[in-house]
Amino acid sequence: MEKFRSGYVSLxxxxxxxxxxxxxxxxGEKVAIVSPKPQTTRNRIVGVKTLPDAQIIFIDTPGxxxxxxxxxxxxxxxxxxxxxxxxxxxxxxEPGEPGSGDKFIIDILKDLNKPVFLLIxxxxxxKKPEVLPLIDAYSRLYPFKEIIPLSALxxxxxxxxxxxxxxxLPEGPKYYPDDMLTDQLERFMAAEIIREKIxxxxxxxxxxxVAVEIKHWSERENGVVxxxxxxxxxxxxxxxxxxxxxxxxxxxxxxxARLDIEKLLDTRVFIELRVKIKKDWRxxxxxxxxxxxx
Numbered sequence: 001m002e003k004f005r006s007g008y009v010s011l012x013x014x015x016x017x018x019x020x021x022x023x024x025x026x027x028g029e030k031v032a033i034v035s036p037k038p039q040t041t042r043n044r045i046v047g048v049k050t051l052p053d054a055q056i057i058f059i060d061t062p063g064x065x066x067x068x069x070x071x072x073x074x075x076x077x078x079x080x081x082x083x084x085x086x087x088x089x090x091x092x093x094e095p096g097e098p099g100s101g102d103k104f105i106i107d108i109l110k111d112l113n114k115p116v117f118l119l120i121x122x123x124x125x126x127k128k129p130e131v132l133p134l135i136d137a138y139s140r141l142y143p144f145k146e147i148i149p150l151s152a153l154x155x156x157x158x159x160x161x162x163x164x165x166x167x168x169l170p171e172g173p174k175y176y177p178d179d180m181l182t183d184q185l186e187r188f189m190a191a192e193i194i195r196e197k198i199x200x201x202x203x204x205x206x207x208x209x210v211a212v213e214i215k216h217w218s219e220r221e222n223g224v225v226x227x228x229x230x231x232x233x234x235x236x237x238x239x240x241x242x243x244x245x246x247x248x249x250x251x252x253x254x255x256x257a258r259l260d261i262e263k264l265l266d267t268r269v270f271i272e273l274r275v276k277i278k279k280d281w282r283x284x285x286x287x288x289x290x291x292x293x294x
Contacts, residue, residue, distance in 0.1 A: 005054040006172035007087035009165055012061055012109075014101040017092045018121040022152035023047045023060045026162060027181050030260075048176045054166045055174050059086060088168050090161075091144075092119040095126040098137055106142050115145040115168055117161075123149035124156060187214045190261050194229055194273070197256040201249060202241050209234045210242070211281065224268045227261070232278045239275045250275065 011019040024030050027047045047058040091109065093102055109116050118138055123131065135147055146164055150157030182189075191212040198210050216228035233239050243250045254273050262269045 003171045005169040007169035008057045009088045010059045010086040011090050013092035017094050018152040019060050019092055025152050025155050025158050029181050047182050048180050050178050089114050089116045090119050091116055092121050094122055117146040118144040120149045121152050124151040193260045194257045197253045201253050209238055226270045228272045231275045242275050
């Protein structure tokens with residue numbers, strides 16, 4: 001009888017290389033928010049993939065970058081600590097020569113003594129003759145256990161990745177029920193969905209300056225979920241961008257978020273959004289703790 005395997009797998013890499021997209025592709029469901037803007041992921045997102053012979057707990061971490069404020073420091077610390085705790089590390093890159101950010105992460109990996117896979121994402125955007133030189137460039141920097149080209153968005157190579165990861169896991173028990181995809185609370189996922197819609201509907205300066213806090217969550221007798229959420233920004237101008245002319249932008253954000261949250265909860269949802277200013281909140285440790293960034 002084949003033994004059951006289980007373990008933790010960390011997804012790491014520079015911001016915006018496709019880690020959250022890959023996690024969603026692996027699970028077949030959206031558990032991590034995705035946007036074209038870098039540093040979208042701020043918290044450690046756990047995704048659970050249960051197979052007949054294995055259970056893989058994937059940890060999607062914030063992209064590792066040079067922090068510019070206290071929030072950035074917490075994000076990078078989260079990514080480093082997650083990598084230390086896992087059985088396998090998946091280091092994701094994009095096509096192109098290794099940059100200073102990639103080399104910075106590789107230096108961190110050298111101290112961890114863990115099996116590391118190199119995942120070359122967006123492989124569908126490059127020609128085949130360009131792949132081997134790319135693999136060679138990274139292989140000179142680190143002795144990767146496996147090198148896997150894939151496309152997280154298209155799903156190409158994802159099944160092969162899951163099979164290969166399973167082979168590296170130790171024998172162990174099931175840590176989560178078969179039908180569980182993530183350990184994230186519904187309140188957290190709803191706040192992340194709202195933040196994703198803000199990122200997608202606003203200017204480049206907004207993504208890193210916004211936080212969402214669920215202030216009230218209740219369920220009516222008819223099953224409708226009522227959510228009151230505060231959107232925090234750092235400056236008056238940012239508040240105006242999110243609200244939009246006559247409140248039009250905020251209304252669009254609320255509608256888009258409501259539709260996704262209704263899919264998540266499988267019930268009707270009513271959302272009330274308010275935009276508030278917390279000046280320079282990303283550099284204030286007290287405010288960060290209030291917002292759940294520990």
